[in-house]
Amino acid sequence: MPKVGILTFHRCINYGSYWQARCLAEGLASMGVEAVLLEHMSSRVNRAEWRCALQPLLPAATPMEDYPLYKAKIRKFFRSFASLPLSSPFPLENPAAMGDYSLIVVGSDEVWNLRHPWYGGYPVFYGEGLRCGRIVSYAATFGSLTSSERLQGWAEKLRKFSHISVRDLHSERIIRERLGLEPELVLDPCLQFPQMVTASRGDGEAASYIAVYGHSFPTWLQDAVRRWAEDRGYPLVSIGYRNEWANEQWIDAGPEDFARFISEAKAVVTNFFHGCVFSLVNEKPFACVLSDYRSNKIRDLTQLVGAEHHVLTEDTTPSQVEAILGNPLPMDIARRISFLRDTSNAYLSHALQ
Template structure:
């Protein structure tokens, strides 16, 4: 799989085309749609683009990899959209929520696979060269509930760790690093003592780097975070206000080995799906 991925990523990028006009793209024998919220009709920027449902794509075969409906609930109407997915020869999703939607609307059983960041960590994991983790707590996200902010501040203050917010301003943190780039972000999480977040990829990068993390659900991202943590058996890292007493357990200790074992198993399954779908 690693050989395939490195060969795949060494290929030149295809020419860009307007999302509103897929006819402007080149012809391809195979197109992979995904990952992330490509099927979320409520997405503020890309929701409702037919191209993500395969409409108008110039190719002989369509597959999806780690696609998700995001915050779209299964009760919302997909009439006119879901049927477009029948053109896909293979469908995989990255969360249980999207798996249920495909099953309920199309009567199909999609494959459940890992998000590419977890599937290919060698492309993202910043090496620490054997160094100890730095003495700061990474904060990634925004609009955290007040009870969560207060709990994080107390926990970090009692242990002498500064809270450093990256990518977004959080006035309750001790420091802000708003303009960090992708590589800086990867290194920052890699060096952190622990991570607090309400973002999906805050959880993902914690898992990649085997960092203790605490996350809280938000309305927009609840499906993604809940299903990810359930999938890798890290549900206890999702905090509610009643679970604050467990904070020291989840942030003050290494991740359980069962989580990395589960991720390894899911990587094998995701690789098998790709090998089959891309034949």
């Protein structure tokens, strides 16, 4: 097997970004591949990332009592980053300073999202300047970028990729329309390699709390979920961010804390992509809501696995909330994910050769 470098967003203070990077690296290792995460460094990106981690609810201000909690959360992420399989560091702005690789895998995450507030616009994620024999993508996405937006001169750079796979229908459509290619549709690494996420999961029964993951939820969803949970005596516990409408806050949870927390929850309420992913990995009932920035990702994921009815709208009735959060996931979802794991594994096996 070749020496493989993985180019992704592995240092974000974000549970999903951390776990997708770790799962892809460890998943490739389980396939017998020597893989490392390419340790790109940028003081500009670091400053933006850390500012966002301390003030995640902008334009709403972070309460003063929450700053120590967000700082503790950042420190836990730093400890987790140190355990990742990392390459020698190199400047993000100067990929020529990186080592040589037989193959580089670009993705997962929003590596092609030119609207990303601090990573958007770096040509290295489009394959520019990489020192390698071949470039492939795995579960890459354009995120909130529309098919007609700011791609002039960028999409063509992807033609140097020998294999292209994406994780959502929106990105698949962009590749098809812009390049005339048919990319493979694959699973996010956390869904593709669930054993990496569930390795430390306990074997006991689910606890009687509802996990809340995300922020800036619409008022109608807060009211609907709170009524449902109160009627059944379930506390709402918010992880990673403050949600005043939840009963409890666990702001300073680290990445490993997050994985265990979701695995032990009764159900999950989220407006984040990886909130849905971790619910699916752990086969937890979940309800999600679309937001402007994440609508493409969540809508396409739920459509891909046949979970569209888990997307709540303002018209969702109390009986529908009960059907979604009060019952196990339909078996058809598990069967669909199993099928997609097979096709994703086939893509990786072929792309890595």
